[in-house]
Amino acid sequence: MTAPKTHPSLRLAPNVSDPSLYQAITGLDQDGQPLTLYAINERMLTVFLNGREVVTVMTVGDNARYLGLGFLLNQRMLEPGDTVHSVDYDPDDGTIMVRADLAGRADTGGKRRIHTSGCAVGTLFGGVMESLDDIRLDPAPRLRTTWLRGLGRAIDGLDSLHLKTGSIHRCVLCQEDRLLAYLEDVGRHNAIDALAGYMFLHGIDPKDKILYTTGRLTSEVVIKTVIMGVPILVSRGGFTALGVELAQKTDLTLIGRCRGRYFQALAGQHRLVFDAPPPREP
Amino acid sequence: MTAPKTHPSLRLAPNVSDPSLYQAITGLDQDGQPLTLYAINERMLTVFLNGREVVTVMTVGDNARYLGLGFLLNQRMLEPGDTVHSVDYDPDDGTIMVRADLAGRADTGGKRRIHTSGCAVGTLFGGVMESLDDIRLDPAPRLRTTWLRGLGRAIDGLDSLHLKTGSIHRCVLCQEDRLLAYLEDVGRHNAIDALAGYMFLHGIDPKDKILYTTGRLTSEVVIKTVIMGVPILVSRGGFTALGVELAQKTDLTLIGRCRGRYFQALAGQHRLVFDAPPPREP
Numbered sequence: 001m002t003a004p005k006t007h008p009s010l011r012l013a014p015n016v017s018d019p020s021l022y023q024a025i026t027g028l029d030q031d032g033q034p035l036t037l038y039a040i041n042e043r044m045l046t047v048f049l050n051g052r053e054v055v056t057v058m059t060v061g062d063n064a065r066y067l068g069l070g071f072l073l074n075q076r077m078l079e080p081g082d083t084v085h086s087v088d089y090d091p092d093d094g095t096i097m098v099r100a101d102l103a104g105r106a107d108t109g110g111k112r113r114i115h116t117s118g119c120a121v122g123t124l125f126g127g128v129m130e131s132l133d134d135i136r137l138d139p140a141p142r143l144r145t146t147w148l149r150g151l152g153r154a155i156d157g158l159d160s161l162h163l164k165t166g167s168i169h170r171c172v173l174c175q176e177d178r179l180l181a182y183l184e185d186v187g188r189h190n191a192i193d194a195l196a197g198y199m200f201l202h203g204i205d206p207k208d209k210i211l212y213t214t215g216r217l218t219s220e221v222v223i224k225t226v227i228m229g230v231p232i233l234v235s236r237g238g239f240t241a242l243g244v245e246l247a248q249k250t251d252l253t254l255i256g257r258c259r260g261r262y263f264q265a266l267a268g269q270h271r272l273v274f275d276a277p278p279p280r281e282p
Numbered sequence: 283m284t285a286p287k288t289h290p291s292l293r294l295a296p297n298v299s300d301p302s303l304y305q306a307i308t309g310l311d312q313d314g315q316p317l318t319l320y321a322i323n324e325r326m327l328t329v330f331l332n333g334r335e336v337v338t339v340m341t342v343g344d345n346a347r348y349l350g351l352g353f354l355l356n357q358r359m360l361e362p363g364d365t366v367h368s369v370d371y372d373p374d375d376g377t378i379m380v381r382a383d384l385a386g387r388a389d390t391g392g393k394r395r396i397h398t399s400g401c402a403v404g405t406l407f408g409g410v411m412e413s414l415d416d417i418r419l420d421p422a423p424r425l426r427t428t429w430l431r432g433l434g435r436a437i438d439g440l441d442s443l444h445l446k447t448g449s450i451h452r453c454v455l456c457q458e459d460r461l462l463a464y465l466e467d468v469g470r471h472n473a474i475d476a477l478a479g480y481m482f483l484h485g486i487d488p489k490d491k492i493l494y495t496t497g498r499l500t501s502e503v504v505i506k507t508v509i510m511g512v513p514i515l516v517s518r519g520g521f522t523a524l525g526v527e528l529a530q531k532t533d534l535t536l537i538g539r540c541r542g543r544y545f546q547a548l549a550g551q552h553r554l555v556f557d558a559p560p561p562r563e564p
Contacts, residue, residue, distance in 0.1 A: 023523040027548035030427060032556045035546060039523040042501050058501060058524075145312060166520035166539075167498045186500060186522055216449045218468060219324050219340060238449035240468060241305040241321040242340075257448075264317060266309035274314045 005159045012181040012198060014062060016159045021060055040165040042186050047071055048097045049078070060161070060168070060185050063194040064089045067185075068096030070197030074224045076128055078102070080200065087201075128223060129246075137231040137251045137268075141208050145276035147177040148234065149261060151212055154179055162214075171195055173230075174210040188215035192224050199228065206230045217243045217256050226250045232271060234258050239266060287441045294463040294480060296344060298441045303342055322447040324468050329353055330379045331360070342443070342450070342467050345476040346371045349467075350378030352479030356506045358410055360384070362482060369483075410505060411528075419513040419533045419550075423490050427558035429459040430516065431543060433494055436461055444496075453477055455512075456492040470497035474506050481510065488512045499525045499538050508532045514553060516540050521548060 006013060014021070022038045029035045043061040047054045047068045054077065059067055065087045072078035083101040090097075151174055161184045162168050169188035173181040173195055181198055185191040192213065199206060206229035215221065216237040223246060225233045232253040239256045244266045247254035253268030261279065265272060288295060296303070304320045311317045325343040329336045329350045336359065341349055347369050354360035365383040372379075433456055443466045444450050451470035455463040455477055463480055467473040474495065481488060488511035497503065498519040505528060507515045514535040521538045526548045529536035535550030543561065547554060 025521070025523065025526055025548055027546055028551045028554070029547075030543055030545045030556075030558070031560060032554070037521075037546065037548075039521045039526055039548075042522045042524040167500070167522055186498075216468075218449070238447070239307070239319075239321045240324045240449055241307065242324040244307055244321055261312055263312045264309055264319065265311075266307055266319075266321075269310045272310070272314070274312075276312070278313060 005157055007154050007158060007179045009175075009178040009180060010158075010182060012183065013158065014161050014182070014184050016161060016164055018062065021062055021161060022165045038165045040161060040168050040186060044094045046093075046095045048095060050099055050102070051097075057190060058186060059190045061091075061094075063183060063185075063198070064091070064096055066183075066194040066197035066201065067190055068098055068197065069200060070193035070195065072098060073196045073200055074193050074227050076131055076227060079105075080229075084200075128227070129219075132223060132226055132246060132250055135226055135250050137226065137229070138207050139231075139251060139270065141231050141271055142273050143210065143232050143253060143255075143271050144176075144273045145263075147174075147210075148255070148258060148263060149276060150177040151179070151210070151234075152236075152258065152260070155182075155212065158182060160184060170214045172212040173199070173204075174212050175208060176210075180204075180209070188213050189220065189224075192221065192228075196224070196228050210234060213237070216240065217247075217254060219243050219246055222246045222250075222252060222254065226252055231268070234263075239264075287439055289436055289440065289461045291457075291460040291462060292440075292464060294465065295440065296443050296464065296466050298443060298446055300344065303344055303443060304447045320447045322443060322450050322468060326376045328375075328377045330377060332381055332384070333379075339472060340468060341472045343373075343376075345465060345467075345480070346373070346378055348465075348476040348479035348483065349472055350380055350479065351482060352475035352477065354380060355478045355482055356475050356509050358413055358509060361387075362511075366482075410509070411501075414505060414508055414528060414532055417508055417532050419508065419511070420489050421513075421533060421552065423513050423553060424555050425492065425514050425535060425537075425553050426458075426555045427545075429456075429492075430537070430540060430545060431558060432459040433461065433492070433516075434518075434540065434542070437464075437494065440464060442466060452496045454494040455481070455486075456494050457490060458492075462486075462491070470495050470503065471506075474503065474510075478506070478510050492516060495519070498522065499529075499536060501525050501528055504528045504532075504534060504536065508534055513550070516545075521546075 026036045042058045045059050046056040085099040088097040168184045171191035183191040183194050209230050210232040211230045212234045217239045219242040222243045234255045247267035253271045255263050255265045257264045308318045324340045327341050328338040367381040370379040450466045453465050453473035465473040465476050491512050492514040493512045494516045499521045501524040504525045516537045529549035535553045537545050537547045539546045
């Protein structure tokens, strides 16, 4: 096995050599010739909060604890101030049991669900969208355009399940020009939730962080990022109008179609510092 | 306005000149220069079956009736044999009211939800995955590789919201080398559900049809296609292992990474007829 390609500041990354994450599958190509490729696994994971079943998601499953916890946080069924007593994962049953002191809040989310445009199923429990009304992200953090170019190159250089199997979304927590945590899942929805769980368990302050994803900037992804308290969201994908509207309303810096030196900033542009040199004249 | 680029056999296609489907949004590019682009709208649509609220999805909203009906069909809360009395759409409230005679079945789906890997939120109500056990698709239909190349070219030539706004999935119902119905939505999940509703309302036989999508072939998309009774599923995207497993189990012909002359067939290869000429020797 060759040494994994990683990044000095990276503390979390998928284990590309874990054979439980994908399968070799045989088939035929366009000329009827046999082919073998790797396909990513999807597993059911059912999340319980204080004994109550909340949701079953389809996931690669390599960050089940982070995913279960992050799902509850991003649905605001769990708040950053709550005390979590235990997070128990049973890989055989595909269950995550979260026990937490909800500080007197009734854990009665999940009555009504909004199914969103996110990859790998967005589900926003009732009230989450409304709960953005009282959120304005910290205007102070800056985003240098030189960091954006460096981050894109660094992410492309990482070992990834994406390179091994395709059909997977990537999500990276960054600070300035450094990669801190890298997650992949069949849906960017799960990858972002798992990142929220990772940040919660490790007490990582979101205020000066950048969330870099590969998927589209839909309302769902914007809502999750805002609830996580991360002020800058960057993607290689494009936008939906509602995603932009919610980003503007909460003062999230929203950058899409970020490829090479190119990008489009549709919200929170005041955080941008354009320090990257323009292209040379021919 | 130029004449829309369409296809002789196409009976349903997005109205790219409908200004209610997207918005012009201004921002900055990588050099700090102002830019204006179009972003697709996401709207909430709440589906009711016989007065009971079933789900709220985020959708572009241009095929709300088809989407509401198709969602219920693909969840098997509604069966093709059921009599639908009315499908009422209220664009102001964002509601679809479906009234149907469920032939004595209790309409008590939606108790338990599985959130899947589909774009724009898969939601499989309990039992749908298990219900595939009794389905084997008709082995008789054939798929000629020459059709695949023609379909890809024809689809690329269509006017689309995808070209106008990006961030949207495409889904096309085909028969042999002809395009019959073309839908786009923020999630391919919605586009496929809307196609199911369209086929139901117009009495279109799925047996000899091809479903051509742009998204990944996850378990969710395979399950919907099988429930629709369409024996051939083609995508430009890749696979998940569970998607392939379910296709093999139900004898769905599953073709991914279909681009130009290239594709990968991982299930139901027996329907393929390799009649496309191989590339010329250099």
